[in-house]
Every structure is written in C-alpha cells, then in structure tokens.
Amino acid sequence: MTKILKSNSAETNETFSARKGKVYLVGCGxxxxEQLTLKAYRIIREAQIVLYDHLITDEILALIPSQTRKIYVGKPKNCHSISQERINALIADYASQGFSVARLKSGDPYIFGRGAEEALYLGEQGYQVEIIAGISSSVAGPACAGIPPTARGYASSFSVVSAHLKDAKFNTDWLPLLKVPNHTTVVLMGLSLAGAIRKAALQSGVPKDFPVAIVANASRPEQQSVITTVSGLAKAAKNVQGPAVIVFGDVVKLYGKLPQYQLQQVSFY
Incomplete structure (x- = not known):
C-alpha cells in the first residue's frame, strides 16, 4: 500500500491516522x-489527495492547488496501467490515513464510469463516500454539436448505451433500439467498434440512410462533428480521434439549425 510520510495537516500523525477521511467521487463533465458544478469545483480545491483519470483535462487539473498530492490512475484504451482493484485500494489507503480524497472522473461517476464499483467497495470497508454528479457526455456531447437528444417531432425518448461489455466484448443488445420510432440512441465507447456496429445494424434491418452523428472531444478546442449514416459510419469513424459519442436518430437532421458549443471541425459522409 502507498503510505504518506508527511501530512499537509497540522494534526499529529497519531491523531490523523486514528480517523478515516472522506472520499468524494467527483464527476468532472x-x-x-466552466461546466463543473460549484460543489465539484470546491472539492477539487479543498481535497488533500486527488486521483484523476486520463480524460481529465489540463484545464481542470490546473484548478488543483500546488500543495495537493495528485495521483494519475488513468486507464486509456488498450493500456490499462493500473487495475480497478489497485485504484480501490489506493483510495482506501489514503482515506484510512485521514486524508480527504477526491477521485476525479470524466463525465458522471455513475454513467459507465465504474463509480458504483468504487462506492460499493469503499462503503463495505466503512469509508464515508459522497457522489458528486457531473455532466454526462451522453447528454452534453450531442448538445455541444447542436444535436438535442429529444425534440418534438424528432424524438420523444432517448437511450444511453455502451458498445462495450466486460472483457471488451461487443455489446449488441441495444441494436433493437434503432428501430424504435421517434427515439434517439446515444452510444458511448463505440468509436473503435464503428465497423462492427455498422455491420450489425445493417444485418438487423436498420436502413442504410439512418442518420448518425459522431461528436468527438465535446467542449474542448479540438471538438469535432461528423455527420453520416449507418452505411457510412465505419468510414466516418476513421477520421475521428476520441473520446466520442455516436448519436443515432432523426435528431441528427437538426445539425446546423441549433446553437453549437463553439466553432468546431465538421465533416459529412
């Protein structure tokens, strides 16, 4: 286990290690x-230990005070340098020493962020945990590109799904959603599987011209939108660098008619 040799607190080591620190699972959007909640901003500024993912931007990391201990626990695709079990143990170890710990997560901790796993583990170990919700890319990603997940006359409901299952298996359970009338399907973690999604969707009877949008790096300077169809999805995805969300549905037709977050790169396929 990692041990802290010197505390930032004025308390003695004996007193400090005799109590448990609080853990915050912070959604960073x-x-x-500027899209952080006020509470997320405050915790980032006040926590004594910060563990952060690889998708946390430099802009947000710059908010962390210089005296705060920062620990990178990112797990980029195909390069998991640290296991989830190790992350759980690190959080618990610092909290056991009395430190307040902020675990920064991209988006929202409970939307495919494994926040539930961390909260369950820490709760079972007797630690006090607070979840600070963040803006999920499933909603804000399309909105940044001027694509509303719901809009009267286009979609009266929407679903959020992951293209990945445990052990990197391809998830196809959501494909029937593409046939639901007046419905939008937002796919997370699907960019690298665009070819497989295209093939499976066409095989299941989804029309070739069904509208699709890929929105990458939403709210960041390199934000990019690609407007295409199911037929052109695989080709379109080759020109995109993630992270990205894939939006299926007639709401994609509203692209260019509604406000966008900022100037961005746009392609049509």
Missing amino acids: LGDA
Whole structure:
C-alpha cells in the first residue's frame, strides 16, 4: 500500500491516522472547467489527495492547488496501467490515513464510469463516500454539436448505451433500439467498434440512410462533428480521434439549425 510520510495537516500523525477521511467521487463533465458544478469545483480545491483519470483535462487539473498530492490512475484504451482493484485500494489507503480524497472522473461517476464499483467497495470497508454528479457526455456531447437528444417531432425518448461489455466484448443488445420510432440512441465507447456496429445494424434491418452523428472531444478546442449514416459510419469513424459519442436518430437532421458549443471541425459522409 502507498503510505504518506508527511501530512499537509497540522494534526499529529497519531491523531490523523486514528480517523478515516472522506472520499468524494467527483464527476468532472466533458472537460470544460466552466461546466463543473460549484460543489465539484470546491472539492477539487479543498481535497488533500486527488486521483484523476486520463480524460481529465489540463484545464481542470490546473484548478488543483500546488500543495495537493495528485495521483494519475488513468486507464486509456488498450493500456490499462493500473487495475480497478489497485485504484480501490489506493483510495482506501489514503482515506484510512485521514486524508480527504477526491477521485476525479470524466463525465458522471455513475454513467459507465465504474463509480458504483468504487462506492460499493469503499462503503463495505466503512469509508464515508459522497457522489458528486457531473455532466454526462451522453447528454452534453450531442448538445455541444447542436444535436438535442429529444425534440418534438424528432424524438420523444432517448437511450444511453455502451458498445462495450466486460472483457471488451461487443455489446449488441441495444441494436433493437434503432428501430424504435421517434427515439434517439446515444452510444458511448463505440468509436473503435464503428465497423462492427455498422455491420450489425445493417444485418438487423436498420436502413442504410439512418442518420448518425459522431461528436468527438465535446467542449474542448479540438471538438469535432461528423455527420453520416449507418452505411457510412465505419468510414466516418476513421477520421475521428476520441473520446466520442455516436448519436443515432432523426435528431441528427437538426445539425446546423441549433446553437453549437463553439466553432468546431465538421465533416459529412
């Protein structure tokens, strides 16, 4: 276990290690610091230990005071340098020493962020945990590109799904949603599987011209939108660098008619 040799607190080591620190699982949204909640901003500024993912932007990391201990626990695709079990143990170890710990997560901790796993583990170990919700890319990603997940006459409901299952298996359970009338389907973690999604969707009877949008790096300077169809999805995805969300549905037709977050790169396929 990692041990802290010197505390930032004025308390003695004996007193400090005799109590448990509180843990905050902090949703940091898309990356724009101005989209942090006030509570997320305060915890980032006040926590004594900060563990952060690889999608946390430099803009948000710059908010962390210089005296705060910062620990990178990112798990980029195909390069998991640290296991989830190790992350859980690190959080618990610092909290056991009495430190307040902020675990920064991109988006929202409970939307495919494994926040539930961390909260369950820490709760079972007797630590006090607070969840600070963040803006999920499933909603804000399309909105940044001027694509509303719901809009009268286009979609009266929407779903959020992951293209990945445990052990990197391809999830196809959501494909029937593409046939639901007046419905939007937002796919997370699907960019690298665009070819497989295209093939499976066409095989299941989804029309070739069904509208699709890929929104990458939403709210960041390199934000990019690609407007395409199911047929062109695989080709379109080759020109995109993630992280990205994929939006299926007639709401994609509203692209260019509604406000966008900022100037961005746009392609049509």
